[in-house]
Amino acid sequence: MEYIKVTKDNLEKEHICCAISNNKDVQVSSKKAWLADRFDEGLVFLKSVERGKCFIEYIPAEYAWVPIIGDGYMYIDCLWVSGSFKGHGYSTDLLNACIEDSKQKGKVGLCILAAAKKKPFLADPKFLKYKGFTVCDEADNGIQLWYLPFSSNIAKPQLRECAKHPHIEEKGYVLYYTSQCPFNAKYVPVLQQTAKDNGILFNAIHIDSREKAQNAPTPVTNYALFYDGRYITNEQMNDKRFLKLVKANSDRTP
Template identity: 75%
Template structure:
């Protein structure tokens, strides 16, 4: 498998989304604009030459858009291997490349979000365990912080207190999200419109800086939906999924 390192120099011509082939789609363009800013913060986006089938996205944990304390670590935003490409070792290729790069940059280890039970858009904990990762912290909603230290005396990464007990005071549906996930650019406005049509209280909070994301009341900042203060899910909603949620 051939891999391509996406940078500010080639991002305009490279395909970067796992599900959307049209580079002019607002979902793709918004993600690319987010990536362009993060490249300046040390983000690495390594993908397969095959369109959007396998990729890893990581950056220094100090610049991660998540409320974690993991100074000196590299944080993996996303490790994705799609469909028929699973089971061929491509995920290991990408993770190994991340490990080698992180060690060359003097990092203490890697950290990543996962969960004991599989949750949407989070890495598989069984794969992480197989690769030597261990749980170092867990929030009340089951989101876990996993780490792979490069030295035995490396300090444990941990969640910030604001994310350890995901809860807010606001009533109704409240969504925290970032431009990291391409689907948000299309579907957040759609869900807002569905809520309006059904007379449902819904407020979307677009986290637009790492400082905002690092102080969010949720470990997952790409998409975190609350209802009457309680955390519900990190699964992106479209109109059908949201209407199904409302019917419960």
């Protein structure tokens, strides 16, 4: 497999794996705009030359859009290999490239979000464990911070206090999201309109800066849905799945 690094110079002509379409597509344009602002902060986007979901995206932890403390670490935003690319060792290729690059840049290790049981849009804990990662911190909602130190006696990264107990005061459905994930550009407006059409109390909070992301009330900032103050899910959904979730919550209400 050949891989190519997406940079400012080739961003416009390269596909970005997680949203494969032309640059006029709102998902593609949103993601590429977000990437363009991160390259100077050290973000790396390494992907398959073939079209499909096979890539790794990582950035120095100090610049990560998640509430963690991990100076000297490299934070993996996303490692995604799916479809026909699965089962060929490409995840290992991409992770090894990240490790080598991070060591060359003087980083002390890697960190990434996952959970004890695989959750959509989060890293597979079985794969992380197989590759030597271990859990170094965990929030009340089961989201874990995993890390891979490059040497012994290295301080562990950790979740910021604001993210360890995911809870908010606002009632109704509240969605925190960033433009890091291209799907949000399409599906967040769908949920907003669905909520409006069905009289559902809903508020979408766009996290549009690193500072806001690093102080968010949830470890996962790409997409974090709360209901009546309680964290519900990080799984993105369309109108039908959202209405199904709303119905399930209504059925449980005394």
